[in-house]
Amino acid sequence: SASIQRQRVCVLGSTGSIGTNTLDVIARHPERYDVFALSAMSRVDELFAQVMRWQPRYALMPDAAAARQLRDKLRDEGSRTEVLDGAQALADIAAHPEVDSVMAAIVGAAGLAPCLAAARAGKRLMLANKEALVVGGALFMQAVQQGGAMLLPIDSEHSAIFQCLPEDRSAWAQRIDHILLTSSGGPFRTRDPATMREVTPEMACAHPNFVMGRKISVDSATMMNKALEVIEARWLFDLKPEQVRVLIHPQQIVHSMVVCRDNSVLAQLGTPDMRVPIAYGLSFPERIESGAEALDFHALGGLSFEPPDHARYPGLALSWAAMAAPEGSTAVLNAANEVAVAAFLERQIRFDQIHQLNEQTLAAVHPEAGDTHSLEGLLALDQRARAHAQQLARGLAP
Ligand code: NAD
Numbered sequence: 470s471a472s473i474q475r476q477r478v479c480v481l482g483s484t485g486s487i488g489t490n491t492l493d494v495i496a497r498h499p500e501r502y503d504v505f506a507l508s509a510m511s512r513v514d515e516l517f518a519q520v521m522r523w524q525p526r527y528a529l530m531p532d533a534a535a536a537r538q539l540r541d542k543l544r545d546e547g548s549r550t551e552v553l554d555g556a557q558a559l560a561d562i563a564a565h566p567e568v569d570s571v572m573a574a575i576v577g578a579a580g581l582a583p584c585l586a587a588a589r590a591g592k593r594l595m596l597a598n599k600e601a602l603v604v605g606g607a608l609f610m611q612a613v614q615q616g617g618a619m620l621l622p623i624d625s626e627h628s629a630i631f632q633c634l635p636e637d638r639s640a641w642a643q644r645i646d647h648i649l650l651t652s653s654g655g656p657f658r659t660r661d662p663a664t665m666r667e668v669t670p671e672m673a674c675a676h677p678n679f680v681m682g683r684k685i686s687v688d689s690a691t692m693m694n695k696a697l698e699v700i701e702a703r704w705l706f707d708l709k710p711e712q713v714r715v716l717i718h719p720q721q722i723v724h725s726m727v728v729c730r731d732n733s734v735l736a737q738l739g740t741p742d743m744r745v746p747i748a749y750g751l752s753f754p755e756r757i758e759s760g761a762e763a764l765d766f767h768a769l770g771g772l773s774f775e776p777p778d779h780a781r782y783p784g785l786a787l788s789w790a791a792m793a794a795p796e797g798s799t800a801v802l803n804a805a806n807e808v809a810v811a812a813f814l815e816r817q818i819r820f821d822q823i824h825q826l827n828e829q830t831l832a833a834v835h836p837e838a839g840d841t842h843s844l845e846g847l848l849a850l851d852q853r854a855r856a857h858a859q860q861l862a863r864g865l866a867p
């Protein structure tokens with residue numbers, strides 16, 4: 470109808486799992502959304518196909534050689550899309566005056582700069598890229614507030630919490646006693662912990678319920694994904710670390726819960742399909758068709774819940790350790806984990822050594838005063854932590 474305000478959307482990380490699911494939802498609502506920009510790190514052919522389908526104003530590739538390939542292919546087709554390269558282009562386009570909404574679906578700290586740019590420019594910022602908030606912390610939240618941005622969580626747990634809370638944020642603190650982030654427990658929930666050292670990248674990336682990027686798949690297996698989500702929730706909902714708790718729920722039907730002051734518990738349920746939180750991010754405060762199947766309560770077996778076993782998932786406790794340590798320590802933990810996961814995927818370290826590397830880097834790299842006051846300071850801290858973790862990884866390599 471004429472009352473619908475069209476949104477021009479910039480999708481950062483459009484070739485990934487969240488990126489392609491975002492375009493799937495957008496395709497269902499051509500009357501609502503225009504794709505203004507698409508971006509990817511590699512996979513030129515996939516980005517090329519997306520550009521041909523969506524004809525965005527811009528296509529962004531941080532890597533100049535990849536951008537050149539894409540530009541050549543598009544020129545042959547007579548495409549009018551302009552290809553930009555360099556990391557700065559991501560931040561520039563995320564803050565472009567004609568952009569209404571930014572889907573932040575890049576993986577890792579690399580997404581922080583464009584997220585900050587979108588926040589400062591007051592965009593609707595749909596955040597899948599949890600690492601950006603784990604690294605950015607208070608600076609990120611300040612940018613959202615000062616820029617007047619609308620920060621919408623895309624992580625399914627955080628979207629669930631958000632959906633259980635009133636639209637008026639000033640009522641949140643009064644209402645919440647604590648939140649329960651649910652976790653599937655990953656692919657090794659019942660595996661003998663003594664055999665974790667034999668886990669291969671293929672085993673870790675075979676997630677029981679749906680296909681995700683390789684980094685988050687490994688993080689789900691170690692529970693570092695939940696550790697990052699605890700920190701993410703702390704910032705999104707302005708909670709104390711002890712107000713964020715974790716519960717294993719293998720069926721992934723309850724996406725997370727809010728326990729209120731009066732012990733009333735609010736939960737958000739649905740089939741595990743990322744298009745639901747994505748659609749909510751795109752349409753909030755309205756609701757639109759997402760493509761997800763309705764939950765069939767008759768076919769549903771039981772729902773079960775259990776406390777996390779910290780011996781099986783030692784990484785989980787690092788979340789609270791990093792939040793209790795000097796500000797910036799969560800950025801150190803994130804950097805260590807990015808290096809550890811990459812080293813594991815490259816078969817340089819074993820699965821169980823991911824935790825060893827994270828723990829030792831967190832203990833060894835200390836943020837300095839001022840590191841967390843600017844993007845440059847945070848990125849320098851991130852680099853210091855990466856260098857330390859890389860050195861440890863080389864020492865562990867067989
Ligand atoms: P993915 O690996 O499938 O996709 C990542 C995308 O980012 C790709 O388009 C890639 O080209 C791009 N990219 C990677 N590194 C980049 C860099 N340095 N600079 C610019 N672009 C880069 O990952 P994903 O599973 O879609 O996850 C994306 C983010 O969403 C992650 O932070 C993840 O934790 C979060 N998330 C994912 C899911 C899921 O179901 N996949 C659920 C919740 C949250």
Ligand code: MG
Nearest residue numbers: 624625626698
């Ligand atoms: Mg999640």
